[in-house]
Amino acid sequence: MIATYPKATEEIAQMVFNSIDSFREWGIDRVREWVQWFVNNDRFYAISCGGKLVGVTLFRMVDVEEDCHEHYRDTDGEICYVEATVSDHPSGLRVMYDILWNDVGKDSTWMAWVRGKHNNRIVMVEMNKAKRRFMR
Numbered sequence: 698m699i700a701t702y703p704k705a706t707e708e709i710a711q712m713v714f715n716s717i718d719s720f721r722e723w724g725i726d727r728v729r730e731w732v733q734w735f736v737n738n739d740r741f742y743a744i745s746c747g748g749k750l751v752g753v754t755l756f757r758m759v760d761v762e763e764d765c766h767e768h769y770r771d772t773d774g775e776i777c778y779v780e781a782t783v784s785d786h787p788s789g790l791r792v793m794y795d796i797l798w799n800d801v802g803k804d805s806t807w808m809a810w811v812r813g814k815h816n817n818r819i820v821m822v823e824m825n826k827a828k829r830r831f832m833r
């Protein structure tokens with residue numbers, strides 16, 4: 698049986714797959730399924746320019762750092778865990794982070810992400826510090 702996905706899921710999955718090396722190990726089918734979870738749960742932001750997808754952020758809201766390591770775990774907690782963010786537009790990341798802070802940031806205490814080049818260590822920063830750090 699072949700799964701079919703909406704156009705938005707296909708575009709987001711392709712962008713993530715092409716932009717983040719670690720997701721190529723999964724294969725595109727697994728990435729599509731994973732992205733669809735974020736779409737279904739309204740845990741993504743996507744931006745376009747001229748009708749073309751130019752950036753995406755996928756995130757989950759969790760309670761504790763350990764939850765960050767468990768795919769598909771979302772407890773609606775106070776930690777905004779950014780699973781993936783990519784953009785091929787010069788101001789794309791800034792725009793997506795601005796949307797993130799204005800939307801979920803008001804209900805979040807922390808922002809977290811994985812540092813792949815540091816043995817997949819979770820980095821957690823207070824939300825107000827994260828905003829200053831990323832929005833310079």
